Each structure stands twice: as structure tokens, then as C-alpha cells.
Amino acid sequence: MTNESFQRIFLIVMDSVGIGEAPDAAEYGDAGADTLGHTAAHRGGLKMTEMEQLGLGNIKKAEGIKPVEYPAASYGIMQEASNSKDTMTGHWEIMGLHIREPFRTFPDGFPSELVQQLEEVSGRSVIGNKVASGTEIIKELGEEHMETGALIVYTSADSVLQIAAHEEIVPVEELHRICEKARGLTYDAPYMIGRVIARPFIGRPGAFERTSNRHDYALKPFGRTVMNELKDAGLDSIAIGKISDIYDGEGITEAVRTESNSDGMNKITESAKEDFHGISFLNLVDFDAKYGHRRDPDGYGQALEEYDSRLPALLDELREDDLLIITADHGNDPVHHGTDHTRELVPLLVYTKRAAHGDDLGRRMTFADIGATIADNFGITLPEHGESFLQQVHQSGGE
Numbered sequence: 088m089t090n091e092s093f094q095r096i097f098l099i100v101m102d103s104v105g106i107g108e109a110p111d112a113a114e115y116g117d118a119g120a121d122t123l124g125h126t127a128a129h130r131g132g133l134k135m136t137e138m139e140q141l142g143l144g145n146i147k148k149a150e151g152i153k154p155v156e157y158p159a160a161s162y163g164i165m166q167e168a169s170n171s172k173d174t175m176t177g178h179w180e181i182m183g184l185h186i187r188e189p190f191r192t193f194p195d196g197f198p199s200e201l202v203q204q205l206e207e208v209s210g211r212s213v214i215g216n217k218v219a220s221g222t223e224i225i226k227e228l229g230e231e232h233m234e235t236g237a238l239i240v241y242t243s244a245d246s247v248l249q250i251a252a253h254e255e256i257v258p259v260e261e262l263h264r265i266c267e268k269a270r271g272l273t274y275d276a277p278y279m280i281g282r283v284i285a286r287p288f289i290g291r292p293g294a295f296e297r298t299s300n301r302h303d304y305a306l307k308p309f310g311r312t313v314m315n316e317l318k319d320a321g322l323d324s325i326a327i328g329k330i331s332d333i334y335d336g337e338g339i340t341e342a343v344r345t346e347s348n349s350d351g352m353n354k355i356t357e358s359a360k361e362d363f364h365g366i367s368f369l370n371l372v373d374f375d376a377k378y379g380h381r382r383d384p385d386g387y388g389q390a391l392e393e394y395d396s397r398l399p400a401l402l403d404e405l406r407e408d409d410l411l412i413i414t415a416d417h418g419n420d421p422v423h424h425g426t427d428h429t430r431e432l433v434p435l436l437v438y439t440k441r442a443a444h445g446d447d448l449g450r451r452m453t454f455a456d457i458g459a460t461i462a463d464n465f466g467i468t469l470p471e472h473g474e475s476f477l478q479q480v481h482q483s484g485g486e
Contacts (some may be wrong), residue, residue, distance in 0.1 A: 092408075092466070093408050093409060093410040094104055094263060094364055094406075094408040094409065095359075095364065095365070095410070096367075097268070097355060097358075097405070097410070098182070098366055098368045098369070098410070099355065099371065099411070099413045099414075100177075100183075100368075101373055101374055101394070101413065101415045102174065102370055102373075102381045102415065102416060103416070103419035103428065104415040104418075105120065105121070105415060105417060105419070105420070105431025105432065106122070106123050106128050106147040106431065106433060107120070107124060107147065107166065108122045108430070108432070109166060109430045109431055109433055111141065112431065115430040117307075117420075117423070117429040117430040121418075121431070122419055123147055123149050123417040123434075125421070126391065126420075127149040127152065128146025128150050128152075130385065130388040133152055133369075133391055133392060134149055134151060135152055135391060135392060135395040137402075137413075138152070138363065138398070139152050139153060139310075139400040140155060140158065141159050141162070142154075142158025142160045143162075145158050146434055146435075152345070156432070158179060158444060158445045161442070161448050162434075162445055162447060162448060163434075163435040163448030163451055163453065164449075165431075165456065167453070167454055168185050168452060168455070169186040170187075170188070170480050171189035171190065172417045172418070173192075173417065173428060174239065174245065174333060174417065175190060175282075175305075175306070176189065176369070176417075177433075178334070178416055179312065180455050180472075181414070181455065181458055182313045182314055182334075182338075182470070183265055183310075183312050183313050183435055183455045183459065183462070183472055184309060184312060184472070185438055185455070186309065190281040191246055191278060191279045192242070192244065192245065193218075193276075193471055194403075194427070196216040196218070196410070197240065197248065201273070201278060201454055203463065204272050204324050206286070207211070207311075208265070209265045211233065211237055211257075212416045213233065213235045213237060214228055214235075214239055214240070215239045216240050218244070218374045218426075219241040219243075221241070221251065222253065224239055225239065225427060229253065229292060231250065232251075232256065233255075233256055233292075237351070238257070238265070239251040242425045244383055244425075244426045244428065245282075245440075246279070246280050246282070247281060248282075248283045248284070249271060249284045250262065250283070250284070250285060250286060251286040251288060251297075252287060252288075253289065253295075254289050255289070255290070256440060259285075259300045260431075264286045266284070266285040266304055268304065269283045281306060282306070282332075283304040284304070285300070285301060285304075296363050299318070301325055303332050306335055307337055308334055308335070312338050313467070313470055314337065314338025314339060315337060315340075315469060316338075316462060316467040317461075317465065318340055320465065322364055322366075322467075324338055324339050324366055324404060325341045325358055325365070325366065325368065326339045326343065326435050327343045327355055327369040327370070328343075328344075328369055328405065329365065330369070342427075344447075345369075348373040348390060350372075351369050352394065355369045359409070361410045366445055368460060371394060373395075374419070375419050378390055378420025378421055379420070380406070380423070381421075381424050383421055384421040386421075391445050404440075405438075406440070407439075407440050407441055410437065410464070411436075411437070411438040412437050412438075412445065412457060413437075413438075414434060414436070415434060416454075418433075435448060435456075435482055444482040444483070446483040446484065447477065451476070453472055453474075454472055455470055456473045456474050456475050457475030458472075459475040464477055
């Protein structure tokens with residue numbers, strides 16, 4: 088293989104597809120967690136022919152997924168260096184940051200001190216204050232909200248504070264102002280909440296529906312990421328799915344929304360048909376949001392097989408000077424206790440048509456190795472954390 092740089096790098100994060108407990112999993116209550124392994128076992132095996140050929144079975148033993156003698160991709164295992172197991176931390180680390188103080192989650196609802204502050208800054212009382220599905224909580228509390236004007240406040244397994252209000256009771260502009268104030272209250276310790284989300288809805292009891300006037304108030308990454316460097320160097324940094332929200336728009340040249348994993352695979356395949364110089368970065372959220380948190384191993388397994396069936400269309404569009412990286416950001420074992428993410432190792436698959444086959448990239452001690460590799464390839468400022476595996480990819484597979 089030549090050492091010529093790749094013109095385009097495609098990065099897919101299979102949100103929550105962990106491959107077994109991290110060394111420190113017990114500290115997070117996650118001893119024994121294994122998202123891929125347990126999902127495969129529950130379903131009596133997974134049919135993931137494409138990922139198997141790329142080398143998934145060479146890094147993870149899972150029912151139905153076998154190792155192959157000459158995997159098409161280079162393969163490895165990555166361990167998270169940051170002290171967390173959430174989506175934002177995992178993605179920020181992929182792009183070169185290490186997060187020492189994890190974002191907080193609130194499985195028992197928010198502290199009374201914060202609720203009181205929200206009531207003071209909004210001039211409205213708060214109802215709810217628990218972990219809930221957004222559609223279910225407006226069914227449950229929407230009528231009371233309409234009668235009293237109280238804000239429906241709720242959270243999820245993620246680090247998020249959500250405020251729902253009917254557009255006729257709390258105008259959208261007012262709800263957005265309240266959420267801006269809530270964001271100001273929760274940036275720092277002791278709360279350290281990843282996102283505040285305005286969730287307006289309309290309709291009548293029994294027929295409420297959320298509107299498109301949702302607005303996310305995220306945190307900007309705590310330092311410059313590889314994406315900032317790409318954008319500043321005049322390179323393309325295309326964000327597909329919830330990538331733009333995760334980085335609060337930082338370092339992004341184009342944001343593309345998606346409706347599902349299937350739509351995400353369509354969008355990244357379409358981007359492969361375009362001429363660009365830089366990265367196309369996709370998050371596939373359904374694994375996590377629809378099946379992991381809901382502890383649905385059947386749905387999780389079906390989603391994995393569906394994703395696998397969509398890979399050939401993308402691979403067909405890749406050019407000789409393209410690189411494809413597939414990984415994950417944490418685990419979310421659908422047979423584990425609770426509803427939270429799980430602290431797990433994640434897969435690393437790196438594919439290029441230049442290589443006859445891939446090689447073993449070993450165990451990487453930080454997700455930031457991906458960001459370092461991207462920076463190394465494009466000749467931009469390297470992140471403080473991470474070690475590039477670009478040279479190993481160039482040397483893989485012989486000729």
C-alpha cells in the first residue's frame with residue numbers, strides 16, 4: 088500500500104454496541120455487561136455477514152459471528168479513558184478529549200434545590216420530576232399542566248433535563264427562555280447536566296402530540312476537537328444524525344438530520360456519492376434509544392442485522408482513497424439490570440479498498456486514537472490525547 092493520505096474518511100458510531108465489560112466496569116455497576124454477546128446469545132445467534140467479513144468475529148466471540156482468516160478490515164478493541172459511559176463523553180473522546188468529571192444522571196429525579204431554582208426563574212411550579220418517556224409523561228400530566236400552567240420536568244437514563252409545555256399554555260418563546268435559564272443553572276457542579284431540552288406539544292387530553300419546536304441546549308465540548316481543526320483547515324466535517332447535537336455544532340461544516348438507523352445508512356451512502364475532502368461522521372442512535380434503554384434484546388438484534396444488511400451499499404460506493412472506521416461509544420446491554428448505559432469495551436474496524444486484508448490493531452487505550460488517526464491523515468494539529476494507527480493501516484494487508 089502507498090502512504091498517500093485518504094481523501095475521505097467515513098466514521099460510523101454504532102451507538103451503544105459494546106463488546107464486553109471494561110476493566111473498571113464493576114465501579115460503574117456493570118460487571119459482566121456484554122451488549123453484543125448477550126444480544127447474540129438471546130437470539131440464538133446473529134447473522135451479521137458483512138461485519139463478520141470485516142473482522143468483528145476476530146475481536147469478539149459472539150454467537151453466530153465467526154472469526155475469519157483474512158478479515159477485510161483492520162480490527163481492534165478500544166477502551167474508554169474518560170470517567171463516564173455516556174454518549175457525549177464517548178463522542179468527545181473519539182475526537183480527542185478526555186473527560187475527567189462525568190455528566191450527572193438523575194435516576195431518582197432532580198434535587199429539590201434545583202427544582203426550587205427552576206420554579207423561581209420560571210415563575211411556574213414544576214410537576215413530574217422523574218425518569219419518563221416524553222410521550223408517556225405528557226399523556227399522564229398534560230391535562231394537569233393545562234389546568235395549572237405547571238411545567239412538566241423529566242429526565243431519562245442520559246444526562247438530560249427536559250421541560251414539556253403546551254404551546255397554548257406556555258408560548259414557545261417563553262419555554263425557550265425558561266430552558267435557557269435552566270441551562271445556565273446546570274452547566275457546572277453540582278449538576279453538570281449534558282443537555283436541557285425544550286419539548287413543546289399541542290392537542291387535547293388523550294390526543295397530545297409533540298411539535299417540531301423542540302430545542303436542545305447542549306454543552307460545547309470542553310476543548311478543541313479534531314473537528315474544529317478540520318473545519319479551520321478548510322476541510323469538510325459532515326455530521327449525520329445526532330452528531331451535530333452531541334458537539335453542539337462545533338467543528339461542523341454540514342449537519343444532516345436522520346429519522347432512523349436505516350435513514351442514517353442511506354444518508355452516509357449518499358454522502359459517499361458526493362465529492363468532498365474530509366470526514367463524514369454518522370451516529371446510529373436506534374440501538375441505544377429504541378432497544379438498549381428499553382432492554383429489548385430482540386429489537387436490538389434485529390437492528391444489528393438490519394444495519395449489517397445496509398453495509399454493502401456503502402462499501403460499494405467507497406473509492407480507493409477512502410477510509411471507513413466503525414466503532415461504538417459505550418455499551419447498553421439489553422439484558423443487564425436497570426435502564427442505563429453499560430461501561431464496556433468497543434469494537435474498532437478500519438477498512439480501505441487499498442488493503443487486500445486487514446491486520447490486528449490491538450487494544451487501544453483511548454477512543455481518541457480515532458481522532459489522532461484522522462488528524463494524522465489530514466495533516467492537521469494532533470489532539471492532546473490519542474495515538475494514530477494510520478501507519479498500521481497503511482502497512483496492512485500487503486499488496
